[in-house]
Structures are given as C-alpha cells and as structure tokens.
Amino acid sequence: MTPATRRRGGDLESAIFDAVFAQLEAVGYAKLTMEGVATAARTGKAALYRRWKSKDELISDALKHVLPETPTAPDTGTVREDLLAILGCTRDTLVACRGAAFKVLKEETEAGKGIVHEVVRDRLSQPVRDLVYDALLRAAERGEIRPGAATRQVANVGQAVIVYHNLVEGGPLDDDYVRSVVDEVMMPLVRP
C-alpha cells in the first residue's frame, strides 16, 4: 500500500478516477461526495478541490478518461477507410457508455444525464461530425466522391444511423455493423 504522497500526478489521477467509478457503482450519483472519493483514493479533499470545483466536474473528467480518444483526423487516402476509422470511434464510445457507471448516471437523475449528455456531445458528436465533414471535403477534392456530397447533412448520416440503431433498436455494434453502414449507406450516398 503506497501512501498517496508518493504517487505522481498520473497515478494519483487514475486512483481518483477509479474511486469515482467505484463510488458511483457503490452509492450512486446522489450520494457520491468529494470526501468519499478522496477517502477511497487515499488522498485529501483539498487535493480534489484544487483541481475540480465540484463533483460534477470531477465525474465529467472521469467519464472523459474512460471514453476512447477521438481520432485525430485520419487521412488514410480513401474516404472509405477514413469513414471506417471515424465511425469506429462512434461505436467504441457508445459501447463504453453502456458501462455500469454510465448506466447509474443516466438512470439516476436529471443532473447525471446532463453530465453524460455533455461529455458524449463534446467528446463524440461534435468532433465526429467535423471529422467526417473534413474527410468528405478531402475526398471531393480528390474527385473520389461527387462534389455535392460534401455537406454537413451528409456528414451526419453515418453517426445518426449508428446512434439510432443503438438507441432505438439496441442492436449489436460490432465491426460488421459499422462496415455495413459505411458500405451500404455512406458509400452509395457519396459516390460520383
């Protein structure tokens, strides 16, 4: 058992985020406190408040920590591979959101739902839409897709189909599914 004072920034941060998830699952969102997290992470409340003004900020950062990184503008040279990489990230994020801590947050309170919604929007929805749009613009420049297909409306379609499938149908979100969205929806929609 290493005392908290010996831990460096990254280790301490991981311990704090682990404690947030453990507390969420153990006591739920409403009863989670900065003090409880500090105790579970074997650090002081002051250390937490130095970095996070409120428990919502702390939970929000913990969620970001477990979500997959948004891909940084994949530029594979083909629109199909770009789309597979970007929409694969949408899939990974949705799968991560099915985890226990997300479930507690979404089901418990309006406040919890607000945090999840915000994190997913900042981390996923907005960047993915921009990345797909940029990929379409590059593909249009290369003459790989019809020029009129590089629009915001078209760029949102893949993500819309995957999110709808996940929310409404609760279907599987495996690699085959993502490929089918790219090959049966996005590619026919953009080809010259």
Added chain:
Amino acid sequence: MTPATRRRGGDLESAIFDAVFAQLEAVGYAKLTMEGVATAARTGKAALYRRWKSKDELISDALKHVLPETPTAPDTGTVREDLLAILGCTRDTLVACRGAAFKVLKEETEAGKGIVHEVVRDRLSQPVRDLVYDALLRAAERGEIRPGAATRQVANVGQAVIVYHNLVEGGPLDDDYVRSVVDEVMMPLVRP
C-alpha cells in the same frame, strides 16, 4: 355541464383523455390516479377500470390518441412523394412528443419514460420503417431506384437522421428540413 351518463363512447373517451393530460400537467405522473382522472372527467372509477387495467395503460392510450395517425402505405407512384409522406409523419410525431404531457412523463420517472418509449416505438418507429421499406420495394420494382437500395438498412436511414437531428441537435423540424433529408440523403442514396 352535461352529466356523464348522457355522453356517448367517443365523447366520454375524449373527456377521459383530456382529463389524463390535465392531471399529468397538474400533479405529474407519480400522483396521477385513476380516481383523479375519473373525477376530472366526471365519470366513475369503475368505468375507467372496465377498459384500462392500470393507469399506465390509460396514459398509454391517451398518448396514442394525440399522436398523428401512422400513414397507411402511401402509394403516390413516386418514391420521393412516398418518402415525404412517411417521413412527414415521423416529424409530426416528434413534434407532438415535445408537448407538455410528454415532457412530464419523460422527465419524471423511469416508468413514464418506458410508456413514452413504447408508444412511440409501436406507433412510429416500427410502422415507419416498414412503410419506407415497402415504398423502396415498390420503387425498385418500377425501376425507379437501384435494386440493391431496397434494404432494411437503407429504409431506416431517413428516420434515423430525423430522430438524431431532433435528439442531439434539437434543430427545427419543419417541412424544409424533411425535404432536405429526402432530397439530399434518401434520393442520392437510392437512385440508380
């Protein structure tokens, strides 16, 4: 003030559904009771229980009552007009769901959310997906669209885009928007 005994089936039903919405807005889902609805509709609790086993069944029927009718297989002769008619219904239903009673139900409890989800799924999601699929099959037979485009995956795209737009972006759901989904997404996706 007509006494309840003089009202015919349809009138009484309307009065009961009006009372459900008035009660939902006045006291919320949790405090709504069959007794409260009966009193507000000036009928007896027994009359309610004769038709609805529980308040959830009653609320569910009341919601169906205010939602637009699912269009019965429009067969306009062109896939574009068919899609405009069917997806217009998706739009109308989503707009109706923004009403006060839906808001109360969705925000208040898990139970309330379950009812809304079920009603919208039975009334909207499933029938609309079938209608679009049938319209695509007819269009493929006429040679109006490419044969490979008449799939379940393609049939779900329009509704997915509209629901995503409404949920995630909260954007306007006017006629222009529905037309843009048909003309900028569905038509390029299915044309030969």
